[in-house]
Structures are given as structure tokens and as C-alpha cells.
Amino acid sequence: MDTIYIEKLGVESLIGVYDWERHSPTSLLLDVTLGVDLQPATLSDDVTDTVDYARVAETLEEVAAQSQFELLEALAGKMIERLFNDFVTIQRVRLKVSKPGILPLAENVAIEMQRERP
Template identity: 55%
Template sequence: MDKIYIEGLEVQSLIGVYDWERDATQRLLVDIVLFSDLSTPATSDDVKDTLNYAEVADAVTAVAAHSKFALIEALALAMIRQIFKQFPVQKITLKLSKPDILPTAQNVAVEFTRERNEE
């Protein structure tokens, strides 16, 4: 199966368990792998035949901006569900990173892989 990658997408979200995390939005990073058959756009060279990755990025950014989840696990799954709802992909791997949360670690992240019939 073919893949489209969106890497290092920066989004803002109100996320966290602690009161101090609920005062302002936080920077999160999203890496997405979209599994889809890209043979038609590869031969047609026509943008209308492929997944519009800018629209995928906008959808994920909107989910993050409007969410109020405590856990990045819940937000990651909401992002996956929105992608499946809007776009014809068979499988998604999504990594959601919270890079600014631990002073002694570069990053904390969760990663989910879901197929359309599993979401």
C-alpha cells in the first residue's frame, strides 16, 4: 500500500491533566502516515485524484484547536477518527508528541495505528 507522510505538523491544544496545563494551549507535534492507493494520481498527475494533504493537516489542526482532552491518547484517537471521517484512507499511523512537558526529556509521545474498520 502507498503512503503519504505529514511530519512535524505543529498544532495548539488545551491538553493536560494538571491545573497549570489547563491555563493556556500547548504546542504539540503530529506525524501522520496515510495509507492509500496512489496509483491513479501517480499515472494521471492530477491533484484531484490524490489525497489533499493540506486539507488533512487543516482537519487535524482543527481537532486540536477545539479539543479539551486531558490525555494525548484521547486527542490522537480523535484526530484519527476525523481523518477517517473526511478522507478515503485505508490505514493511519499517527504519532502525537508533547515536546515541552518534561524538563529532562526532549519529547513525550503516543503512537496509534488504526485501519478504517478498527477506528
């Protein structure tokens, strides 16, 4: 299986457990690793034979903007679900969601999930 990376994708989402987090969207950073078969695209040089990175980014941005989860875990789960639903060639997703600057003594807080296509 081959791999596509999208790194440090900035998205905005209303997310957080505490009341002070629920008043305005928070900036998040996404690192996405997609497991796909890139062989068809190597032969055809046609975007329809691979995963359109721009569409993946738009999908993740849309999920983030429309969601109002409390937990990063719930948001990441929804994002992975949408990727599997919208992109049939994706076989594996690893997604790291970072929430920089949320803790006073930490530069970043992040979760990472990896799922195989059901």
C-alpha cells in the same frame, strides 16, 4: 498500499491532566503516515485522485484547536476518527503526537497509534 507522510506538523491544543496545563494551549508536533492507493494520481496527475495534504493538515489543526482532552491518547483517537470520516481514500493511519518540553528531564513525550479503516 502506498504511503503519504506529513512530518512535524505543529498544532496547538488545550491538553493536559494537571491544572497548570489547562490555562493555555500547548504546542504539539504531529507525525502522520497515511496508507492510500496512489496509483490513480500517478496516472492522472490530478489532486482529486489523491489525498490533499493541505486539507489533512487543516483537519488535524482544527481537531487540535477545538479539543480540550486531558490525554494525548484521546486527542489522537479523535484525529484518526476525523481522518477516516473526512477522507474516504485513507485506508490506514499512523499518528505520533509529541508534547515536547512537558517533563523537566525529558526532551519529549509522545504517543503513537496506528489504525486501519473500520
